[in-house]
Amino acid sequence: xxxxxxxxxxxxxxxxxxxxxxxxxxxxxxxxxxxxxxxxxxxxxxxxxxxxxxxxxxxxxxxxxxxxxxxxxxxxxxxxxxxxxxxxxxxxxxxxxxxxxxxxxxxxxxxxxxxxxxxxxxxxxxxxxxxxxxxxxxxxxxxxxxxxxxxxxxxxxxxxxxxxxxxxxxxxxxxxxxxxxxxxxxxxxxxxxxxxxxxxxxxxxxxxxxxxxxxxxxxxxxxxxxxxxxxxxxxxxxxxxxxxxxxxxxxxxxxxxxxxxxxxxxxxx
Numbered sequence: 715x716x717x718x719x720x721x722x723x724x725x726x727x728x729x730x731x732x733x734x735x736x737x738x739x740x741x742x743x744x745x746x747x748x749x750x751x752x753x754x755x756x757x758x759x760x761x762x763x764x765x766x767x768x769x770x771x772x773x774x775x776x777x778x779x780x781x782x783x784x785x786x787x788x789x790x791x792x793x794x795x796x797x798x799x800x801x802x803x804x805x806x807x808x809x810x811x812x813x814x815x816x817x818x819x820x821x822x823x824x825x826x827x828x829x830x831x832x833x834x835x836x837x838x839x840x841x842x843x844x845x846x847x848x849x850x851x852x853x854x855x856x857x858x859x860x861x862x863x864x865x866x867x868x869x870x871x872x873x874x875x876x877x878x879x880x881x882x883x884x885x886x887x888x889x890x891x892x893x894x895x896x897x898x899x900x901x902x903x904x905x906x907x908x909x910x911x912x913x914x915x916x917x918x919x920x921x922x923x924x925x926x927x928x929x930x931x932x933x934x935x936x937x938x939x940x941x942x943x944x945x946x947x948x949x950x951x952x953x954x955x956x957x958x959x960x961x962x963x964x965x966x967x968x969x970x971x972x973x974x975x976x977x978x979x980x981x982x983x
Contacts, residue, residue, distance in 0.1 A: 732795065733760030733898045733931055735781070740790035740800075742776050750776050752955035754790070758948075760898075763922055763932040765942035765963075768952035769975050774935040777952070778903045781933070782814045783807060795898060812839040815892030815930075817902040817921070821884040823891075825877035829868060832876050832887055833859040836894025855894075862890040866920060882913035889921055893928065900925050902934040906941065914938065918945045939971065 735758040742751040751773045758764050766774045779785040781792055783799060792799040799810050815836075823832050837855045863869045866886040871879065876887065885905060892900060902921060906914035918934075922945050925932045936942050942949050943963040951959030951966070951974040959970045 733929075734758065734794075735760075735899060735931070735933075736791070736793040737777075737781075738791040738793070740777070740780060740792065741788045742773070742780060742785065743788045749955050751780070751787075751790075754955070754957060756950065756957065756960075758931060758933060760931050761929070762947035763925070763934060763945055764948045764950060765946035766933065766935045766950045766952060767937070767939055767942050767974065770937075772952045773955045774952055775903055778901050778933065778935045781899075781901060782811055782816060784816075808839065812895055813898045815895045815897035815900045817885070817888050817892050817900065817905045819904040819907050821881075821888050823876040823884055823887060826875065828873050828875055829863065829879070829887055830856075830859055830872040833862060833891050833894050836891040839895070859890075859894060862893055865924060866890045881908055882910075882916065885909065885913075885917050886920065889917070889924065893924060893930075897930060900930050900932045902932065902936075904935055904937060907937055914941060915944075939966075 735756075737754060737756045737758075740751050740754040740756075741749055743749055754773075754777060766777065768774050776785055780787045781794075781799070783802070787800050790800060794810070795813060797806075797810055799807070802810055824835065827835075831849065834849070834851050834855060837851060841851060841855075860869070860872065863872055866889060868883060868886055868890070871883065876884065879887065888905075900921070905921070906917055909917060918941055921932055921934070934946075943966065946963055949959065949961065949963050949966050950957055951970060953974050953976070958973050959966065
């Protein structure tokens with residue numbers, strides 16, 4: 715009999731390598747003939763944080779959103795947990811998405827719901843739709859939600875409406891909600907762009923700590939180069955829809971940054 719996780723997933727090959735992501739020749743054209751992603755190939759091992767940096771419009775967000783099919787790739791392969799996500803449809807795609815948590819730039823919380831209800835939204839893919847509509851979740855899910863709220867420092871805010879929180883608190887809820895899915899991969903699309911420098915560091919620390927404890931690889935699209943250098947095990951630099959740097963943060967030089975972002979003047983800012 716196949717071993718299973720608590721949510722029914724097959725647990726075979728549950729080590730770090732099972733969570734590797736392989737992207738091959740990924741291309742995205744929003745307008746025919748104009749490539750936002752231009753044949754991107756990338757392998758992300760099943761551990762640590764990978765930061766994707768680059769100027770606005772170079773395809774960073776598109777790459778992140780292609781991985782979980784919030785954006786439809788034009789062509790290419792996205793291999794994860796033994797499946798090509800780029801070509802899944804219907805139930806198979808919904809099942810694959812359950813394994814990929816997402817932290818959004820603008821939080822994407824349900825503002826009128828309480829903090830604890832927002833966390834339980836992370837389990838919607840696992841419960842009966844009618845039960846979810848009635849907000850009836852298994853006791854184990856509720857207990858897990860409260861544990862995660864404590865882990866992100868918001869245990870006292872469980873019953874508070876999401877629209878009453880600060881930006882940093884909302885992003886903490888977003889991280890906890892993504893982890894409620896029990897994901898095998900965590901994506902973060904510019905999670906610190908709306909936050910002040912101190913809160914940005916706290917959010918990055920939280921993602922690295924919680925994902926590290928759970929053994930979940932993280933891919934984050936981020937504008938702040940210094941945050942990428944500080945928290946990433948690997949930095950991927952993009953320019954013009956292509957990867958132009960790929961290596962440890964210590965190897966990222968000013969010359970690389972000039973190639974990624976263009977020019978020199980911004981380096982002094």
